[in-house]
Every structure is written in C-alpha cells, then in structure tokens.
Amino acid sequence: MRLTVNGVEWDLAVHPMKRLLDVLREDCSLTGTKEGCGEGECGACTVLVDDAPVCACLIPVAQVIGANVRTIEGLGDDHPLQRAFMDEVGAQCGICTPGMIMAALALGPRPSLARIKVGLAGNLCRCTGYEAIYRAVRRAADATSVETGAVRP
C-alpha cells in the first residue's frame, strides 16, 4: 500500500482497515500525531489529508492511498506556528498541540478570531483555556506576513 506522508512515499504492508493514526505512529514512526479520545471528539490526532484537517483516528488507511498526508513533523522544527505556540504559551501538557497546530495550518492567511474559533472548535484543550492558543495562531499569521511577505502554509 502506497501513501505519501510529508512528501515522502511509503510502501507499507498494513491492514487496509488499520487506522491512519496507527499507521503513522507504528509503521512510519511519526509519533508527533497524538491519540486523545479515539472517537473524533478531541482533534488531538488532526492531520491534513489533501490540505483538509481530519481525525487520523477515524480513517482506514486504505482511504488515503494516493492522497497527500501532512503531519506535525512535516512542519520541521521552526515553523511560525510552532514558535508562536511557544511564545504565547499556547501549549501546556502538549497532547492537543500537534492537532491544534495542524488545524490552525488549514485556516489560511490571517484568519479572523471568529474564523479561528470555528476552525479550532474540533480541537479540545483541557489546559490553556484556549485564549493563549488563539493569540498564538493570530501571532503566527502576523509573523509570517511580516517576515516573509508570504502567506502560510
């Protein structure tokens, strides 16, 4: 079974009903994507499939054959969103953070606060109270446009 993760092609012998989340963590050793609730409520396992945020805990891996999967590892270590989450203390325990950042990545350039709230409604955080997360997403948008003049991602 061939799938593309962060631009890298994988040829894996896995059960077609294995969850994308488990394939990423166990077969690709990409453990940045976390399992929270395992039922599509918390968004901790959010990855992008063809640029759309989805819960990797609910997808049979067979359904992403031929698609482009993007995980938190695909951002490298110095993405403006990652820096902003650290600067604004948008991460505390860290379990929700990779999913939160992937959902934020899909919001497009300079999202309004209202749009951020809707776009992150599927990502639950039990530590921060969300305010720091909203600030981080807005700060990352500002930083990106100031530093590079380009829009994310």
Place this chain on the structure above:
Amino acid sequence: MRGSVSRLTLVRPRTLSEALKSLRDDPELVPIAGATDLYVALNFGTLTGSRYLDLWPLRSLRRIHETEDVLSIGALATYTALIKARMVRERLPMLVAAAREVGGVQIQNRGTLGGNVANASPAADTLPVLAAADATVVLASHAGERRVPITQFYTGYRKTVRTSEELIIALEIGPVEGAQYFRKVGTRAAQAIAKVVMAAVRGEAPRIALGSVAPTVVRLPRTETSLAQGGSIDDAVQVLQSEINPIDDVRSTAEYRRRVAANLLRECFTSAAPPGG
C-alpha cells in the same frame, strides 16, 4: 484502540455498478463513506458486521446539482461540501446551519449526508432538516432505483426500509416555501450531540421536525395543522406536547426535552429573524 481491525475486511469498488454488484452478492456487506462512526463503534464493542464496502472513492456520489426544481445532493457530499455549495446555501440554508454544527471541521470534512441518513440516529443533526424539507431518499440496487420519502424511511430506532442490496445514492429536495429554521440544543456550542434538535419552515404550510424526542426523527403534523389554521402559539405548544415522546437518557431528561422543544417552537414561530434561515 480497544477493538482489533484484523477480523475486518474492506471491499473497494471502482464504480457504483461494482458497488451494487458487491451488495447483491454479499448481504453482510456494510457500506461506509467517511468512516466517522466506524471506529467509535469498534471501540465501544458495538460494531455490527465485519465486511465493509468502501464508497469513499466513488466521486459520482459527491455531486450536488439541480434538475428543474429539484435539488439533488449526492449521498457522499460531505458537510463541508454542503456548507460550500451555493445551491444549498440559497435553497436550503437550514441544511447549511445543521452542517456547520456537526462536530468540528475534521468531522465536517469526512462525514456525509448519506451517512447521516443511513446511520439513522434519532439525534442526527441533518434528519430534522430533511424531514422538514420533505426530502426523498434515492435508493439504488443492481435491479434499479426507488424513491422513499424521508418520513417513511425510518421504521423504528435505528431501523430503516433500506434492504441489504440497496445503497442510498442521493437525497432529493423540492422547493421549500417560507422562512427556514434550525436549532440544535446540546451541552455546548460545538462538538455536542443534540439533546433536542429542530428544523422548521415558517410559511403558509408550516413544517416542523424534531430530533432526539422519539426513536426516530419526527414530523409534527398536528402541530403544523394547528399553526396553519391560525391557532395561537400557546395552542401549538399544547399540541406539540401531545405529539412528542421524549425519554430520559445519558444526555438529558424527558422533562427538559419537552420544555426545550416548546421553547424552540416559540422561537421559530414568534421571533422576527429565526436562526438557521
């Protein structure tokens, strides 16, 4: 994950006709689309079936289009597709309102209208909308197609008239005359299953549908008649109370559901700009 996938199989048809042949040959085959309910059931130990038919790649079932005055929504249209479709926004804003309240964006990108109909939950967000809009379920099998009004599609709790050979391929909706209304009441604004969900059309022929107050989604024909004949809202609330049969469960109580259903009816039929329209 608590359940194991090793005993599960996945059949992957390339076309609709291949899918229909597979269903004819294997009555145990369970169709899946975005799979948003599958692993939840697996984890809870309530998964039915072990052989699945993957409809996700069938692009022909994603189409949203108009034929004369009928809006046809392919069963595999996702909630995100419904929110984005101009045709749906213009003709059926209450469906867009419902789609926006299904889970978060992650679920909206995967969950499908046909899946919501097939899953047959009495708390499903889109079913009151389809009932209030007098939608028709289009079923296909290897032998042909048939059309069933959504109000006759459900026969009991999680039971439908769909046979094992049939696939829901589309929902058809005729013109809806009047102001549309949608409101879901849950424990929080996002990511909640409905305690009560109502869709309605306020016009000369009022239509009212409720979810989470009976084993299936229900229309309220006597309440509708009361309003159509110019009865007061207080009278309509009285009639509504005799037409619904809510229960106590993990999400709410029968008493709370009765009060909320009454309040939603009042909001829909008395406020200047009812939400979801």
